[in-house]
Amino acid sequence: MGLVQISYMKIDDYGPWTLSLGPDREHKLQKLQASIYHFLQSYLTDVGGLVFSHRYDEFIGLTNGVDIEKHEALLEEFANRFPVTISIGIGIGSTTYEALKEAEELLKSLIIEGRRSSISSRRRYGDRLYEYSITLAHIDVANSLETTLKGGSTLYGFGAEMLELYSRLVEETMKHNMLSFYLGGDNFLIVYNGRDADEIKNLIEKPVKELGLSIRCGIGRASTARRAMTLATTALDMIREGRVNGDIHYIEE
Numbered sequence: 001m002g003l004v005q006i007s008y009m010k011i012d013d014y015g016p017w018t019l020s021l022g023p024d025r026e027h028k029l030q031k032l033q034a035s036i037y038h039f040l041q042s043y044l045t046d047v048g049g050l051v052f053s054h055r056y057d058e059f060i061g062l063t064n065g066v067d068i069e070k071h072e073a074l075l076e077e078f079a080n081r082f083p084v085t086i087s088i089g090i091g092i093g094s095t096t097y098e099a100l101k102e103a104e105e106l107l108k109s110l111i112i113e114g115r116r117s118s119i120s121s122r123r124r125y126g127d128r129l130y131e132y133s134i135t136l137a138h139i140d141v142a143n144s145l146e147t148t149l150k151g152g153s154t155l156y157g158f159g160a161e162m163l164e165l166y167s168r169l170v171e172e173t174m175k176h177n178m179l180s181f182y183l184g185g186d187n188f189l190i191v192y193n194g195r196d197a198d199e200i201k202n203l204i205e206k207p208v209k210e211l212g213l214s215i216r217c218g219i220g221r222a223s224t225a226r227r228a229m230t231l232a233t234t235a236l237d238m239i240r241e242g243r244v245n246g247d248i249h250y251i252e253e
């Protein structure tokens with residue numbers, strides 16, 4: 001099956017720090033959160049990973065093959081750049097869920113122990129990439145531009161529907177021990193590490209139908225998250241361009 005590695009990152013003591021900025025702070029926090037996301041995405045994609053913002057003060061890195069030394073260098077660079085620090089729990093498991101669970105437990109212990117700008121990991125698989133695999137499903141709603149420009153819905157209303165779909169996807173994927181993320185526009189991502197495209201199809205069918213949408217889904221499986229994402233998007237583009245039949249396509253490295 002292959003191992004999945006997840007790096008759960010959380011800004012240290014962010015609540016109290018935000019208060020220290022006074023009431024004219026919201027725009028400052030928005031800018032800081034965007035910069036932090038930009039920095040983490042740049043750093044982690046450079047080493048084959050990928051990261052998504054979760055509630056803006058937590059970040060979930062898909063870090064197959066990114067070793068502890070690279071995480072340490074990330075913390076150091078982070079501390080030099082930003083007025084806040086982050087801590088990281090690195091979890092490794094044979095499913096996405098196991099990796100996430102371990103990462104969360106390690107991060108929670110760091111916080112409880114009062115450690116800041118710290119990393120916790122149980123195992124050291126380093127960069128033995130052949131031991132890892134991750135599967136990413138890139139989902140896109142068909143004809144959303146036409147729906148919003150010519151259909152009955154408003155731009156804002158359609159955007160709200162995308163958030164509704166996201167929330168339903170989170171609910172369904174959590175039931176199946178997978179993760180999902182909102183990529184923007186009408187695009188979503190499901191993270192797992194199986195080989196079964198039908199599993200994803202069954203899982204997304206219900207919420208998509210109930211919202212009256214039709215979707216396409218490109219799935220990519222590879223040792224690193226960045227590579228799996230590239231394959232997933234390639235598969236999605238092949239469906240959109242009519243190069244393959246059906247609305248779901250799977251590519252493996």
Ligand SMILES: Nc1nc2c(ncn2[C@@H]2O[C@H](COP(=O)(O)OP(=O)(O)OP(=O)(O)O)[C@@H](O)[C@H]2O)c(=O)[nH]1
Pocket residue numbers: 140141142143144145146183184185186187233240
């Ligand atoms: N994050 C991300 N967003 C995308 C991507 N492609 C498109 N989008 C977003 O999705 C929005 C809608 O674009 P499309 O999906 O091309 O528009 P559409 O009318 O639905 O067209 P089809 O999907 O081809 O039917 C864009 O405005 C972007 O915000 C992608 O690869 N990644």
Ligand SMILES: [Mg+2]
Pocket residue numbers: 140141142143144145186
């Ligand atoms: Mg679309």
